[in-house]
Amino acid sequence: MNDFFQKEFTTGQFAALYGVNKRTLMYYDSIDLFKPAIVKKNGYRYYTYGQSVFFDVIQLLRKLRLPLEEIKKHLAHCTPQKTRTLLYNQSQMLEQELAELMWLQKVVQNKISRMEAKPEIDYSKIEIIESKAQAIVTSEPTSKISMEQVMKITLKFMRDCYHTRTYNGYPLGYMMDAEKMQQGDFSQLTNCFYHIDENHSEAVNWTYKPAGRYLVGYYKGSWTNMDPALQQLTDYANGHGLTFTGNAYLENILDDTAAVEDYYYCEAKISILLK
Amino acid sequence: MNDFFQKEFTTGQFAALYGVNKRTLMYYDSIDLFKPAIVKKNGYRYYTYGQSVFFDVIQLLRKLRLPLEEIKKHLAHCTPQKTRTLLYNQSQMLEQELAELMWLQKVVQNKISRMEAKPEIDYSKIEIIESKAQAIVTSEPTSKISMEQVMKITLKFMRDCYHTRTYNGYPLGYMMDAEKMQQGDFSQLTNCFYHIDENHSEAVNWTYKPAGRYLVGYYKGSWTNMDPALQQLTDYANGHGLTFTGNAYLENILDDTAAVEDYYYCEAKISILLK
DNA sequence: ACTTGACTATACAGTTACTGTATAGTTTAT
DNA sequence: ATAAACTATACAGTAACTGTATAGTCAAGT
Numbered sequence: 001m002n003d004f005f006q007k008e009f010t011t012g013q014f015a016a017l018y019g020v021n022k023r024t025l026m027y028y029d030s031i032d033l034f035k036p037a038i039v040k041k042n043g044y045r046y047y048t049y050g051q052s053v054f055f056d057v058i059q060l061l062r063k064l065r066l067p068l069e070e071i072k073k074h075l076a077h078c079t080p081q082k083t084r085t086l087l088y089n090q091s092q093m094l095e096q097e098l099a100e101l102m103w104l105q106k107v108v109q110n111k112i113s114r115m116e117a118k119p120e121i122d123y124s125k126i127e128i129i130e131s132k133a134q135a136i137v138t139s140e141p142t143s144k145i146s147m148e149q150v151m152k153i154t155l156k157f158m159r160d161c162y163h164t165r166t167y168n169g170y171p172l173g174y175m176m177d178a179e180k181m182q183q184g185d186f187s188q189l190t191n192c193f194y195h196i197d198e199n200h201s202e203a204v205n206w207t208y209k210p211a212g213r214y215l216v217g218y219y220k221g222s223w224t225n226m227d228p229a230l231q232q233l234t235d236y237a238n239g240h241g242l243t244f245t246g247n248a249y250l251e252n253i254l255d256d257t258a259a260v261e262d263y264y265y266c267e268a269k270i271s272i273l274l275k
Numbered sequence: 276m277n278d279f280f281q282k283e284f285t286t287g288q289f290a291a292l293y294g295v296n297k298r299t300l301m302y303y304d305s306i307d308l309f310k311p312a313i314v315k316k317n318g319y320r321y322y323t324y325g326q327s328v329f330f331d332v333i334q335l336l337r338k339l340r341l342p343l344e345e346i347k348k349h350l351a352h353c354t355p356q357k358t359r360t361l362l363y364n365q366s367q368m369l370e371q372e373l374a375e376l377m378w379l380q381k382v383v384q385n386k387i388s389r390m391e392a393k394p395e396i397d398y399s400k401i402e403i404i405e406s407k408a409q410a411i412v413t414s415e416p417t418s419k420i421s422m423e424q425v426m427k428i429t430l431k432f433m434r435d436c437y438h439t440r441t442y443n444g445y446p447l448g449y450m451m452d453a454e455k456m457q458q459g460d461f462s463q464l465t466n467c468f469y470h471i472d473e474n475h476s477e478a479v480n481w482t483y484k485p486a487g488r489y490l491v492g493y494y495k496g497s498w499t500n501m502d503p504a505l506q507q508l509t510d511y512a513n514g515h516g517l518t519f520t521g522n523a524y525l526e527n528i529l530d531d532t533a534a535v536e537d538y539y540y541c542e543a544k545i546s547i548l549l550k
Numbered sequence: 551a552c553t554t555g556a557c558t559a560t561a562c563a564g565t566t567a568c569t570g571t572a573t574a575g576t577t578t579a580t
Numbered sequence: 581a582t583a584a585a586c587t588a589t590a591c592a593g594t595a596a597c598t599g600t601a602t603a604g605t606c607a608a609g610t
Contacts, residue, residue, distance in 0.1 A: 005499075005539070007423065012557070017430060023598055026559085031596095042605065043559055049426055050539070056433070057532050063379055068596070083533045084390045091383045094376060101373050104338055108366045115359045148282065151324050155292060158331070224280070257332050258358045264280070264325070287586070298569055301588085306567095317576065318588055343567070 005050040008038070014047035018055060033072050034058055064090040065097075103165040106200055110169035111255050121253070123218040123267075126236050128274070133211040135198040137166050138175070139191045154192050161194055166203040170195040171252035178244035178272050182237065186230045190247065209249060214271040215242060218253075222264045226250075233270060246273040283313070283321035293330060308347050309333055339365040340372075378440040381475055385444035386530050396528070398493040398542075401511050403549070408486040410473040412441050413450070414466045429467050436469055441478040445470040446527035453519035453547050457512065461505045465522065484524060489546040490517060493528075497539045501525075508545060521548040 015022035028034040029045065034055060036045035054075075061071045066086075074086055139157035142150040154172075161167035175190045196203050215237055219229040230248075237244060253267040290297035303309040304320065309330060311320035329350075336346045341361075349361055414432035417425040429447075436442035450465045471478050490512055494504040505523075512519060528542040 010558075019434065021598070022558095024596085027597060044605080045558090049430075052430065053531050060382075060532060062596095064383065078533075080390060080533045083530075084387060087383050087387050087390075087532070091380060091387065094380045094383065098373070098376050098380065101369060101376065105366060105369045105373060107335075108339065108362050108369065112359060112362050112366065115355060115362075155327065159294065255358075256328050257335060257362065258353070258355045285587075296569070297587095299567085302568060319576080320587090337567095 006037075006048050008046040008048060011036075011045050011047070018052075018059075028058075028068075031068065031072070033068055033075075061086075061090075065093065066090060099165070103202070106197070107167065107169035110197070111257060114170070114255060115258065118253070121218055121267075123220050126215070126217045126233065128242075129214050129216045129271070131209075131211060131214050131271070133208040135196050135201070135203075135206055136173075136193045136209050137161065137196055137201075137203050137206045138193045141191050143177070143188045143190050150189060157192055164202060164204075166196060166201055166206075167194055168197045168201050169255075171255055173249055173251040176248040176250070178246055178248045181230065181248050181272065182234055182244040184231070184234065186227050193249075195251075210246065210273065213274045215244075215274055216269065216271045218267070218269055220265075220267040223266045224264060226266075226268070230270065233272065237272070237274075243275040244272050245275040248272040280325040281312075281323050283323060286311075286320050286322070289322035293327075293334075303333075303343075306343065306347070308343055308350075336361075336365075340368065341365060374440070378477070381472070382442065382444035385472070386532060389445070389530060390533065393528070396493055396542075398495050401490070401492045401508065403517075404489050404491045404546070406484075406486060406489050406546070408483040410471050410476070410478075410481055411448075411468045411484050412436065412471055412476075412478045412481045413468045416466050418452070418463045418465050425464060432467055439477060439479075441471060441476055441481075442469055443472045443476050444530075446530055448524055448526040451523040451525070453521050453523045456505065456523050456547065457509055457519040459506070459509065461502050468524075470526075485521065485548065488549040490519075490549055491544065491546045493542070493544055495540075495542040498541045499539060501541075501543070505545065508547065512547070512549075518550040519547050520550040523547040 009017065011022045011025050015025055025034070025036075025045070025047070029036060034051075037048045037051055038046045040046065057075070058071055061074070062068070064087075066074070074082065140153050142153050145153075158167075158172065172192055172194060174192050176186070177188055177190055180188055193209075195209075196206055198206075215233060217229065217233045217236075219226055221229075236242075249269075249271045251269045251271070253269055284292065286297045286300050290300055300309070300311075300320070300322070304311060309326075312323045312326055313321045315321065332350070333346055336349070337343070339362075341349075349357065415428050417428050420428075433442075433447065447467055447469060449467050451461070452463055452465055455463055468484075470484075471481055473481075490508060492504065492508045492511075494501055496504075511517075524544075524546045526544045526546070528544055
């Protein structure tokens with residue numbers, strides 16, 4: 001049994017046994033991470049079964065994203081205590097990575113769902129819709145500041161939502177003061193917002209787009225030329241004796257990922273809360 | 276508003292805005308992935324807010340592990356349909372990665388728990404223990420074949436358990452025919468096995484180490500010199516009128532990750548089912 | 551003994567997605 | 581006018597392999 005553990009395998013054989021590339025074994029040899037049990041005088045490397053545990057450990061630590069250099073250091077002075085600490089740290093790291101991946105997965109799933117569910121929209125239609133409350137996160141206020149500042153705040157908001165994993169894959173929206181809008185002032189964006197999944201987002205300070213009756217219209221065209229559409233909605237409201245209250249919500253319909261070609265082009269849903 | 280989108284940022288400013296390294300922007304320029312809106316005649320690159328959506332998409336696809344070359348190709352002929360397919364494929368990939376990571380996390384957690392829970396063992400103690408059934412997976416039979424073949428099967432078993440994520444981080448064990456053992460034949464390992472988490476393992480064909488009364492002894496020393504310990508247990512059984520039945524289980528106590536120094540050294544628990 | 555095919559080793563280059571650094575030129579603030 | 585702060589380019593380096601060309605070695609068959 002003893003000499004059996006010593007049975008010699010060439011690089012190719014040992015590599016095949018473990019399903020790795022033999023150049024990897026040579027590489028590990030060259031960086032002194034995992035060396036053959038013996039090198040014969042013709043230069044041929046020979047590995048043994050006895051080395052398998054060692055090799056397995058390397059493979060595991062590799063999977064745990066530990067750099068080869070760290071693995072080497074660890075194996076050089078490896079105590080049960082140190083091993084425990086190492087595993088614990090890597091496990092913490094894995095946890096982070098898992099959280100990130102699960103979030104990403106959710107984001108992508110939501111984007112896909114939205115793409116698949118996209119209905120045919122009559123962009124000239126104006127309607128009144130009874131809507132449930134929807135969870136959103138909002139940015140800092142953007143009213144009464146320069147467009148430059150608005151953009152800065154928007155970018156910061158987007159970056160923050162991304163990093164804090166508040167973002168759930170829904171497109172960005174903007175809010176306006178609905179009462180000002182009714183007075184014909186379309187210039188003041190009060191803030192921007194994201195829809196979020198009430199149950200799954202890691203958002204901390206989120207609110208609702210309130211439940212209620214909304215006047216809803218659609219728009220497609222250049223980002224920079226939306227005012228006539230807003231005017232049309234306002235006219236409609238005034239012509240039908242409707243009173244705006246609270247906020248107007250400009251929500252992108254197209255997902256960012258899909259609408260890359262022309263960055264001025266947008267399709268948006270405009271909903272304004274009615275009294 | 277129009278000229279506002281055109282507002283120019285130098286490489287450094289744009290990089291700071293998005294929290295990336297400015298050399299990265301230069302790199303993206305050099306590989307024609309993301310180029311500045313304008314390059315002035317002094318060679319300075321200028322980026323604009325209008326490019327931000329494009330850049331965001333690149334960042335997202337990057338997070339989804341899509342290589343830069345693929346991102347480039349995709350953005351070159353990007354339709355909603357293609358985007359959907361792409362996102363779907365990457366999401367499938369993420370799912371794989373998530374499954375792998377969650378398994379790894381479980382493996383590491385189990386290893387850590389075992390290390391922390393390791394009791395002080397009196398290795399000379401022999402006792403009779405009432406044990407519950409424990410979930411295990413077993414390898415192909417290894418009896419009546421050469422030691423070489425046994426090792427091959429063992430390695431294959433380990434590799435399989437690893438790749439199918441059946442392995443849950445518990446050390447390898449070996450089984451022997453308990454009746455043959457009582458007759459003094461310690462040579463025949465019937466197969467090897469892993470303990471698994473009944474609820475969490477992805478194992479397909481698993482069985483139980485049966486509930487019942489076990490004669491339990493311990494061993495520490497060379498792997499190749501365990502026979503005297505087995506003899507001692509057998510003698511004890513014969514001296515106390517105990518009859519072996521079913522299988523004997525040789526279970527490693529040390530985790531592979533922690534016991535790397537000397538690959539002959541092992542600490543094992545030997546439990547033999549009693550009639 | 552000789553040839554053939556299958557292996558081995560080394561050296562060198564290439565991969566991906568950056569990042570660092572040295573050098574030289576440009577802009578901006580004082 | 582000058583210094584500080586920026587810009588650009590060229591070149592090299594990173595990690596963890598992987599591919600390839602070349603040359604040497606081994607085992608089997610004739």
